[in-house]
Amino acid sequence: xxxxxxxxxxxxxxxxxxxxxxxxxxxxxxxxxxxxxxxxxxxxxxxxxxxxxxxxxxxxxxxxxxxxxxxxxxxxxxxxxxxxxxxxxxxxxxxxxxxxxxxxxxxxxxxxxxxxxxxxxxxxxxxxxxxxxxxxxxxxxxxxxxxxxxxxxxxxxxxxxxxxxxxxxxxxxxxxxxxxxxxxxxxxxxxxxxxxxxxxxxxxxxxxxxxxxxxxxx
Amino acid sequence: xxxxxxxxxxxxxxxxxxxxxxxxxxxxxxxxxxxxxxxxxxxxxxxxxxxxxxxxxxxxxxxxxxxxxxxxxxxxxxxxxxxxxxxxxxxxxxxxxxxxxxxxxxxxxxxxxxxxxxxxxxxxxxxxxxxxxxxxxxxxxxxxxxxxxxxxxxxxxxxxxxxxxxxxxxxxxxxxxxxxxxxxxxxxxxxxxxxxxxxxxxxxxxxxxxxxxxxxxx
DNA sequence: ATAAACCTGACAGCAACCTGAACAGTCACT
DNA sequence: AGTGACTGTTCAGGTTGCTGTCAGGTTTAT
Numbered sequence: 455x456x457x458x459x460x461x462x463x464x465x466x467x468x469x470x471x472x473x474x475x476x477x478x479x480x481x482x483x484x485x486x487x488x489x490x491x492x493x494x495x496x497x498x499x500x501x502x503x504x505x506x507x508x509x510x511x512x513x514x515x516x517x518x519x520x521x522x523x524x525x526x527x528x529x530x531x532x533x534x535x536x537x538x539x540x541x542x543x544x545x546x547x548x549x550x551x552x553x554x555x556x557x558x559x560x561x562x563x564x565x566x567x568x569x570x571x572x573x574x575x576x577x578x579x580x581x582x583x584x585x586x587x588x589x590x591x592x593x594x595x596x597x598x599x600x601x602x603x604x605x606x607x608x609x610x611x612x613x614x615x616x617x618x619x620x621x622x623x624x625x626x627x628x629x630x631x632x633x634x635x636x637x638x639x640x641x642x643x644x645x646x647x648x649x650x651x652x653x654x655x656x657x658x659x660x661x662x663x664x665x666x667x668x669x670x671x672x
Numbered sequence: 673x674x675x676x677x678x679x680x681x682x683x684x685x686x687x688x689x690x691x692x693x694x695x696x697x698x699x700x701x702x703x704x705x706x707x708x709x710x711x712x713x714x715x716x717x718x719x720x721x722x723x724x725x726x727x728x729x730x731x732x733x734x735x736x737x738x739x740x741x742x743x744x745x746x747x748x749x750x751x752x753x754x755x756x757x758x759x760x761x762x763x764x765x766x767x768x769x770x771x772x773x774x775x776x777x778x779x780x781x782x783x784x785x786x787x788x789x790x791x792x793x794x795x796x797x798x799x800x801x802x803x804x805x806x807x808x809x810x811x812x813x814x815x816x817x818x819x820x821x822x823x824x825x826x827x828x829x830x831x832x833x834x835x836x837x838x839x840x841x842x843x844x845x846x847x848x849x850x851x852x853x854x855x856x857x858x859x860x861x862x863x864x865x866x867x868x869x870x871x872x873x874x875x876x877x878x879x880x881x882x883x884x885x886x887x888x889x890x
Numbered sequence: 891a892t893a894a895a896c897c898t899g900a901c902a903g904c905a906a907c908c909t910g911a912a913c914a915g916t917c918a919c920t
Numbered sequence: 921a922g923t924g925a926c927t928g929t930t931c932a933g934g935t936t937g938c939t940g941t942c943a944g945g946t947t948t949a950t
Contacts, residue, residue, distance in 0.1 A: 496774045605927060621810045627778055641930055642907080649909055663811070664906065664937070665694050665824055823938055859941050860896080867898055882895065882948065 455500035455570070455613065456631050459483040460490040460516070461532065462508050466555070470503065470532075473559045474566065478606030478613075480634045487511045494520070497630070499527050500617075501569055503562075504549075506533040514547050521548040528569045532557070573617060581616065583670070586655055588616070595655060602654040607632060611647045615660065615670040624667040673718035673788070673831065674849050677701040678708040678734070679750065680726050684773070688721065691777045692784065696824030696831075698852045705729045712738070715848065717745050718835075719787055721780075724751040724762075732765050739766040746787045750775070785809055791835060799834065801890060804873055806834070813873065820872040825850060829865045833878065833888040842885040 457474060461467040462485040471481045482497070484490040487510050490502075502520075506513040517529055530551045550572070551565050570590055581588040587596040593609055595602050604612065614631040615623055628644050648668060652660055661669045675692060679685040680703045689699045700715065702708040705728050708720075720738075724731040735747055748769045749762045762770055768790075769783050788808060792799065799806040805814040811827060813820050822830065832849040833841055846862050866886060870878055879887045 495772060496776060498776060498778065607928065620812075624778060624781075643929065645907060646909080646929075649907095653909090662907070669810075825939070861940060863896060864898080864940075867896095871898090880896070 455479045455566075455610075456497065456634075457481050457566075458490060458493060458497075458499045458502045460487065460503065460508065460513065461485065461505045463505075469559065470562065473562070476606070477563065477566075478610040479566075480610070480630070480632055482634050485509070487513070487516050491516060491519070494525075500573065501528045501530065501566065504529055504531050506531060514543060517547045517549060528573070530562075530565055530569065570613075583616075583619070584656075584659060586659065588612075597655050604651070604654060608647060608651055608654070611644070612651060612655075615668060619670045622663050622667055622669045627667065673697045673784075673828075674715065674852075675699050675784075676708060676711060676715075676717040676720045678705070678721065678726065678731065679703065679723045681723075687777065688780065691780070694824075695781065695784075696828045697784075698828070698848070698850055700853050703727070705731070705734050709734060709737075711853065712743075715853065716845075718791065718849075719746045719748065719784065721748050721750055722767075724749060732761060735762075735765045735767060746791070748780075748783055748787070788831075801834075801837070801888070802874075802877060804877065806830075815873050822869070822872060826865060826869055826872070829862070830869060830873075833886060837888045838890055840881050840885050840887045845885065 457479050459467060459471055459474075459481055461470065461483070464485075467483055467485070471483050475481050482493055482499075484493060485508075487508050504513045504517060513531065513533070517531075520527065520529070528550045529548065530553060531549045532553050532555060534555045550569060553562060553565060567590070581590065585598045589595070590613075593604070595604060595612075610632055611628055614628050625644050628647075632643070632647075648660060648662075659670060661671060663669055675697050677685060677689060677692075677699055679688065679701070682703075685701055685703070689701050693699050700711055700717075702711060703726075705726050722731045722735060731749065731751070735749075738745065738747070746768045747766065748771060749767045750771050750773060751762075752773045768787060771780060771783065785808070792808065799808065803816045807813070808831070811822070813822060813830075828850055829846055832846050843862050846865075850861070850865075866878060866880075877888060879889060881887055
């Protein structure tokens with residue numbers, strides 16, 4: 455997934471960024487509301503991790519602006535304010551979840567997985583697709599009963615295709631899901647990953663749309 | 673679709689042109705209002721992508737002239753002016769949509785598809801036509817349940833016929849939808865594409881009007 | 891019957907795409 | 921520190937599929 459992290463504590467921000475990047479997500483990290491806000495106008499994120507007390511304002515203001523713009527991106531609030539009133543305010547403002555600092559990074563992963571499940575509109579986290587059985591929670595994929603081991607980048611590509619199954623996913627969109635802003639990739643990385651995925655999960659499941667991108671059929 | 677792009681930033685203009693051309697549209701790109709204006713008198717566009725701040729004037733002036741000439745072509749405004757007042761001015765002047773720079777090219781595609789849907793007067797983007805089920809958004813066409821893979825040029829031709837279904841579409845109009853200005857096509861390209869389409873979606877769906885063009889029947 | 895318009899199979903050029911291989915970096919384990 | 925397995929990235933050569941063109945056949949109008 456492409457994730458926007460808004461957190462002004464450098465130590466915590468770095469740790470979060472590293473942790474979720476290691477799980478195969480692309481993370482853009484900003485320390486101020488204005489920077490995050492600017493990035494939101496140019497990039498489509500799947501999830502925002504939002505601290506509340508920031509140097510240039512309150513996170514709930516950003517959240518309110520996001521929701522008033524009818525943007526339904528998932529938002530998890532991260533904050534030290536463990537008072538119930540703030541929690542309620544956050545959820546009222548349209549947050550999807552809430553983590554009280556200090557929190558365990560494993561706990562954060564669990565919330566992210568829960569969000570993912572919601573994105574796939576499937577409570578179980580299991581997905582069946584032709585010969586494939588996909589367990590998003592545990593990152594297990596079975597091809598005709600045989601397990602296929604995917605690397606984290608391979609998962610990221612597959613995930614992106616599944617998010618838009620039956621629709622065409624532009625090559626640039628897949629690239630966006632892999633690399634955070636500024637990472638210049640000049641070669642055919644996406645093609646290579648598609649190739650590897652096909653080798654592992656079967657040739658037929660991913661269709662090439664020449665000149666545009668790829669499509670995963672149900 | 674045949675699209676007129678008015679944008680004076682060379683980098684952005686090139687990127688937009690390339691992106692939408694790759695989706696099968698024909699793009700004419702001009703950097704000034706006067707050039708765009710001149711082209712409008714000779715060509716029928718389906719959509720205009722209009723920057724506001726141009727070297728020889730303000731885009732809204734062109735828009736106003738277009739609308740006062742009762743030309744109902746779709747217009748999407750592209751501009752860095754993200755102030756509400758400009759947005760309102762643009763929509764009041766008769767723009768169909770509005771994109772604030774910098775924007776994601778995928779976002780632009782989405783808006784173009786939305787415009788397309790409006791042109792077909794069908795909110796769903798789905799179309800049924802005899803044995804054919806057509807999903808314009810995802811570019812999927814089923815012929816008696818069997819998927820037919822169309823190339824982007826083939827889509828462009830089909831799209832043009834659908835836009836005027838039950839009416840006669842002149843051969844030159846189809847050619848205009850395929851090629852931007854200056855592209856010289858000297859042979860019977862349109863006939864060839866009609867032939868290819870018929871092979872893929874069935875002989876009966878496209879009728880030849882000798883000496884004029886073609887017609888797609890409901 | 892004739893000419894004009896149209897249809898369609900074939901083909902070459904080209905860009906997009908695929909994929910095996912190479913290689914450096916990372917990680918777990920010793 | 922050394923080792924081996926694994927991962928991410930790049931490159932190069934091969935393959936595929938799209939495109940515009942043409943030639944020869946077929947249909948249509950007069």
